[in-house]
Amino acid sequence: MSLLEVMVAIVVFSLGLLGLALMQIKGAQFGKEAGSRTHAILQARSIADAMRANPSAVSLGSYTTYAAAPPTALVSCASNCTSDQVASNDVYVWLQRLKAEAAGSSGTIAGPSSVTGAYTVTVTWSGQGAAGTSTSDSYSFDYLP
Numbered sequence: 001m002s003l004l005e006v007m008v009a010i011v012v013f014s015l016g017l018l019g020l021a022l023m024q025i026k027g028a029q030f031g032k033e034a035g036s037r038t039h040a041i042l043q044a045r046s047i048a049d050a051m052r053a054n055p056s057a058v059s060l061g062s063y064t065t066y067a068a069a070p071p072t073a074l075v076s077c078a079s080n081c082t083s084d085q086v087a088s089n090d091v092y093v094w095l096q097r098l099k100a101e102a103a104g105s106s107g108t109i110a111g112p113s114s115v116t117g118a119y120t121v122t123v124t125w126s127g128q129g130a131a132g133t134s135t136s137d138s139y140s141f142d143y144l145p
Contacts, residue, residue, distance in 0.1 A: 033127050033137075039101040040123040040139045043094060047109065048121055048143045050090040054083055058145050062087035064119065067109035070095050098123060111143075118142040 051058050062084045071092045075085045091109075098105045104126030111119030122140035 036102045036125050036127060037137070037139070040098075040105065040125050040137075043098050043101065043107065044121050044123045044139055044141065046097075047090065047094045047107065048141075050094070051109075051119070051143060051145065054086050054090065055145060057083040057087035058119070060084065061112075063091060063109050064111060066091035067107065098125075102126070112145075113142075116142070116144065118144045 047063075051063055057063060060083070066088050071088045074092055075081070075088045077085050081089070095107060098107050102125040106124050108122045108124075109119055110122070111117075113120075120140055120142055122138055124136060124138040127135045127137040
């Protein structure tokens, strides 16, 4: 085996290792993005579950009101909270969880639709595009009370 063959083998081997390192980096990026998406979906569904548990506040429009003008703190009430107070606390906790789990995330609740009566729950978060640039991703679904 000549010195030239050894050098070519080293170059080929080095390119293979660089490709392997790139695959590891991309895998980590995609894993992080999948985690952010999973958290967003779970949080969007959690506010829908809270709305399902508090139908009187949904019919009063409390959830859309508090999502449009978010509460700044939990409402202090003992064991006899009104449905409106529960909705305020639900939205506050929901938005705090969104911010804690994914940087740059936010949530909105819109509705009800004049046609179907459904509410649209949307969660938006900052993701990372294929070129490493920052993107804004979102997940939304319709909740029909």
